[in-house]
Amino acid sequence: MPENHPEQFEKLCELSTRAHTLQGISSLLSWDQETYMPEMASPIRAKQCELLAELAHDIKTSSEFEKTLNRVIDIASGDIKEKGLTAPQEAAAKVYRRDFVRDRKLPTAFVQEFALVTSEAIPVWQKAKIGNDFASFEPTLEKIISLVRKKADFLGYDKHPYDALLEEYEPGCTTAQIGDIFEKVQEKLTALLKHISEKPTIGDFDIPAPESEQMEICQLLLGHIGYDFKRGRIDISSHPFSSSYHPYDSRITTRAESHGIVSQILTTLHEAGHSFYDMGRSVAAQGTPLGDPISHGIHESQSRLWETRIGRSLPFWQFFYPLLQKRFPQALVGISIDDFYKKINIVKPTLIRTDADEVTYPLHVILRFEIEKELTSGALKVKELPDRWRAGMKKLLMVEPKNDTEGCLQDIHWSMGAFGYFPTYSLGNIYAAQLFETFAKDHPDWESNVRNGQFAFIKEWLSDAVWQHGRRYNGEELIRKVTGKVLTHEPFINYLTAKYSTPN
């Protein structure tokens, strides 16, 4: 923390910390809801989340907050008014202003209703997914989409209502920008996929094991990569996630019904990547923009980097495969490390996004991006969604779900009202690839280090490049600062092409 004490700025931080504390409590309630909460508590949990959302929103849009903010930065013009701010504090003031202008556009009653409806929607979606019963989820989804469209209207937009929604997850990014990048990614990956599909594939591969053994391996892995169990923990939930409200309490979960050990390891690396970012941000700046993560896309870049660039790399398995062999000698008998590496990197279009390989994954995201745009603009009706999904899967991935459980009901996001979230998954890969290019230049020996079970240097590099800054930069600015180049899909495509075009 800087040693200057700008009075109004500090007052602002105090107020935002109160709101942040309430939002942190909400995160914990959500973690509990997904892990341990008794099922009948759902409606009560919804009420709790609604009240916390209301109270946090009240603080962030209060006249006290507005007055204080306006003494730090002119809300109308964006000019800094308080003297003596450091450069990061000036950047934070601008983020405060951006958030305030945005938050104030949403009436408290709307924020409450949104929190209530989406909290109630989650169990409805869960049941619909289990029972392959889209019709039972339809009215709820309709209500959510009408709220989402209302939200876009409240927030305002120039070109597409989806712009307003994206801004929440990826500040500074537009629908058109993402559309451009995704178009190129789709073109390149479709070509790559065609090339790969022409080769024989060897089918799915994983090592089945009881839940307790899977958890044991995840814990072992977390120990090796330096996950701090004094500040985090790992549990089981139906949909794996990371939950963080503070660097001192950042928890991850892994999947209840997993294909096996390999899938759990990759999921654990993914969630640990999120958690490292959450644990790595400034403790002193918690509750202020300088303690917050930049965006969902940058968050995802951290998880994808660990999952794909480390977890799907040969050096990682040269380190970890012998440990697995020791634990599961029978399942792995006669499988060399090279065979194993090939088996877990098979590219094959499948139905479920979270099971997808690196090449087909972005195509799952592109489908959701297209559908979200259509639902948001009103071009697609909720009742048409299952058909639209099937057609999209066929076109992009050449596979077609037999039912909605493995189709449009597979993801939790829409029940949470999180429209605008999906694109950040693939942006995460794109950011990660560009960051990793620079990382690999800074650490030309990274492969031998990882092969030796060393991981701390990766975290140090990420801390320096990304974690320490809070929201001082937005995603694009950060990429430019770290890599010296504008954001581009090229490192991502180059990586995939190099990895998957070589003869199997």
Added chain:
Amino acid sequence: MPENHPEQFEKLCELSTRAHTLQGISSLLSWDQETYMPEMASPIRAKQCELLAELAHDIKTSSEFEKTLNRVIDIASGDIKEKGLTAPQEAAAKVYRRDFVRDRKLPTAFVQEFALVTSEAIPVWQKAKIGNDFASFEPTLEKIISLVRKKADFLGYDKHPYDALLEEYEPGCTTAQIGDIFEKVQEKLTALLKHISEKPTIGDFDIPAPESEQMEICQLLLGHIGYDFKRGRIDISSHPFSSSYHPYDSRITTRAESHGIVSQILTTLHEAGHSFYDMGRSVAAQGTPLGDPISHGIHESQSRLWETRIGRSLPFWQFFYPLLQKRFPQALVGISIDDFYKKINIVKPTLIRTDADEVTYPLHVILRFEIEKELTSGALKVKELPDRWRAGMKKLLMVEPKNDTEGCLQDIHWSMGAFGYFPTYSLGNIYAAQLFETFAKDHPDWESNVRNGQFAFIKEWLSDAVWQHGRRYNGEELIRKVTGKVLTHEPFINYLTAKYSTPN
């Protein structure tokens, strides 16, 4: 819920429900703190609890609450003002007034400080207990006692500062009243104990088992007594507790390091007794006095009833012992049900309150009651506490702890600032005995029912007698209403004398 709609009363319920929701969130945070929270999160959790306490207190003492309350009931005189209230609503209005007058006496800053200091104190106490290091806890306990004394001063009292504290846990009860009852209990139990001690005892008895097997038995037991896992769950914590903020989410824990199966079964019955009460209160009246529990003593009467009157009874074990024998044939070989029943009902003065038998338990509580009075009045200094404890144990129980871990550091309560809480444990036994006397008259066949594994009728009786009323009556009033007699120690002493004076 009554069908009348008194406008001001309903407004009051709405306001108190907001405060109640925040307090419910706090309960969940405490549950998490004791079960799954990563250790470094302690200070953050303290901040969260502090903010929730502040916000709840603000609502309950707001001018809006005051104005509304004063339209329902005259705050100065206590006369009901709003027309058309039902009898339970009138009772609730009086409780609202009582609580408001009390809450308003505590400044918000004090409530915040109290929540913060005690939340921070818990890990300090935990470390001190583990390390047998009273000195490291001393400054914290001094701070807490000075806050507790301040609290008594804020609240006001006629005779003893401890009266003001008791009122929080057992509304309507005074230090003198409890002192009278405890004096008689002490006298009778000391005599009874002398009588029992003159016989040979056979030493401690339990069935050691790994944690997972202990949990399996607890789950089996909970299934048999009709614990609803859709509304609750059981986990492990260092100090067993029940946590409830709503009939739809009432969780219990059992002990991490237990002596064995029998101890876990009794603990589980105890906590399930609390949980039954919490699940059994009116869902519609949640957030209002008609949905709240009466007092800590009445709450404890429910847990004690299940733990001692059912769980330590012969009929219960005639039902459950065969199930145990099947599960642990080797540990129980050659032990008849009668032997077993005797073994688990051995009376023997020991050091740890939570391990105590039915006869010595109240003496542990009486010691804490005496010490709390002395600490609160200032007659006892914190640094004198370990010596005072040893002397008290010697006098009351004829045993002396070798260290403070098994002495004055054994309980969590003082680190929580919960002065006035301990007496309610023995009041619970006393209430339970008087309630059970009436129950047994209403159900003369209760023993054969329990022997057959039937428990629903007990819950039905308790629901009717206790659970349904919320805070319509205070503890003494409820006892009079249900049993037709004033509160007395006699049923409790009669039960113990009958059970433990018969030749072993």
